[in-house]
Amino acid sequence: MTVTAAVLAEICSALPLSGSIYIWAAEAAGPKYARLIGYIVAWWACTAWMTFCASVCQTSANYLLSLLTIYDIPFPGADGLSTSNVKFRAAQWALSEGILALCIALNYLPQKSYSWVFKGSMALMAVDFVLNLTWLPVRVHMTYGFRSAKEVFTSQYNGTGAPAGWNWMLCFLVAAASITGFDASGHISEETKSASTKSARGILTSAFFSGLFAFLTIILFLFCIPPLDVWSEFTAQQPFVQVYHLALGRGGAVFMACLAVVGLMLNTSIAIVASSRLVFAVARDGVLPLSGWVGKVTEDGRPKNAVTVMTIFGALLLCTILPSTVAFTSLVSAAGTPTIAAYALIAFCRLIFTPNEFKNSKFGLGMWAKPFYVVTFVWNCIVFATYISPFYFPVDASGFNYSVVIFGAVTIFGALSWLLTKPEAWLYQGRVQRMKEQAAAEMVDDDKDEQGKV
Template identity: 50%
Template structure:
């Protein structure tokens, strides 16, 4: 049997123009229904809708992968202020990220679409994982004293790094072509690997630390400070947020699969919020564990491998135990990449559905309820970005470091849009914050502005061409291109204003299809011409 395929013209509907004053309680209308909600946004339901809260929760839980996030950022956080700065900054980050996640979850409840933050930002206002997995593998060269360069400045090392990264990326992308009934097991296994990694660290790391260099005292674990960035003391402390904020960025992943989730207006919102809470609490426990079990800063930075925790595990767990832990880390990061491709491909599909991308009609094509062409686009772009490893490790690192900025900026813009542009007009969600909504939006604006500022900051001082943070330069270039597109492309070419207005004022009822709307517009045009 040939696969069922939807083309670009099958994806959009037009909405009835039903002006409404004040917020609309969707719980009293048939827009609770997933299809009606989607149609009120101007789209036809074409993606499979088979996922439940378990799969939706797992999307963000696996995408955040809190244990891996702490491991990757641990040395960065320790260098920027030491232990005291790292855990206190994480507490602040955790609380304010929970608040932001609550706002995003509320918006998702009103607008559960694959477009996620792309569409929510408009309505409110009116690939690094595979490379991280490769770092775990190549760090074994240091542990086993293999005569091969491990310096990222060496082209031989970067070539091997690139080949391994491309292979893992391809395998992760191919997983996304599994039918939904099988891919749900990827969600289950990803979450299981995160929990297994966490449990093994809780059990093995204290035993290994006790038998080797011993536990740090409470004074050492919580109160020691360090300046490894060369920045002035105050800003050195602030840079610890670069590490802590990165652990919990990306919690919108559950929103990207909202169109594939049953009872999405409730389930997707719960998935976003509670997976963020679970990851945040798990991250705090992991940080405390590492603070007591890791060596002092000078010893940690002396390991001299792309991923210091590989050498740390080798010391405290022995070669056999650390290899097993390393395999767990690599598999978890690989599955994390597969989940990231899920989220990214749904976002690309949603953007293409609105006709924004080149070849949008092909990119937005759906086969058997899955946006497989969008997966190919994400895979291709990620593979091309990975090629920047070859000429320079700085280029790739800069692109990866800039990746968190758009998410934080989008979170802040959504909060700002809800606070100022649609304070009363936005449809009332089924998952609502009630009286906390406005205060949370206000906090979300300033918190995410702070995160963006930190992500734009140089990390090592004095600043040179080699350690320059290219994130603001990359974002400036993207912003310039966006402004040019804004003035060059007509508004009706993508996400027209009236579609947003119709969504904001809609009760979820739809009476016209794309074809009917097209016919009525042609009739109107012909009538105007005859006059």
């Protein structure tokens, strides 16, 4: 994913614009296919980011509801803390909606105050990581003991029912999901000073450090999880709450779960910042319903109404929890699929259509450009395949991964928008050219500022 980030950083540095990823895709495709690719990726990106925010709210709710297991509090209904229990789904929905409201509320803070959300998020992630790196393994050693190196690195457990090879491939799903979305800093480029450098650097460093710390965390957790026969008896929707309970005791489990929930809420608020800027950028050119209202900004340049759109969309999406878990789970799966597809498509277009463009990028790949495009395309195609794959075999209606259907529908909507929208209405080349010229002028000003500091 760091190679993918390098490819995106290259084009971000040359085009530091809000909405970023669909503009990058359009420009990477060249003049002939720019509008078609831009429309499709815009639909992909909006679907992915708006869905992601709602899904993380449900994850936070699962952490809190899972605390009932460590207090031995039975949940009403025959199936208890199971998603087959309609009463549990109702509680899960209500709590998720409340968490979404809190995350949205943070986005209405003044910009100076909101900077503390970023700082708080970073601090909580650091504390969480350090505690998992120190406190958890110490307590695991004192309680149920570590898994052996042989178990961690050579043993396999097929809980999916898939063929052995594909069961192994499905491991990439979690690994890739922990890093996907590192392009977020590009979505706020127009609000970032020296964006041609800072936004691009943000993409590259976030992917690298997310991958590094995710790798360390996964290895740590593999050593620290209890035996599989114990794990299989867990009933919580978030099993790590019960892992913490076994290792750290009740108080430690409550503390770590609350730490995770607060961290997730702050991170969701930050994700809403990125996704609302994306919605604003798409509406800015008049293609969305009520785009004139959605595209308005406050005096300090923030798209406040786009945040309101995020509120409405997220709240409605969470309502799909109530009738069926399959519907919401499929929508959650669809959160990552379009983003991965966009990464692959941008690399493909750079390789085929515009391999020699964007020479003004401060993060140019030079002689490594084409190899990086190939690696990015192939890798993200592999990850895409795991995202749309069924997670349990044999496949039936209750376990089918509908993300491929959602992805196909969104792609068709993007293509239809391209067919039915007049060229001058959205992604008009003259307007895009003015945006590029404005970005280039800002890059020159940034260079002058940097030279002045020297």
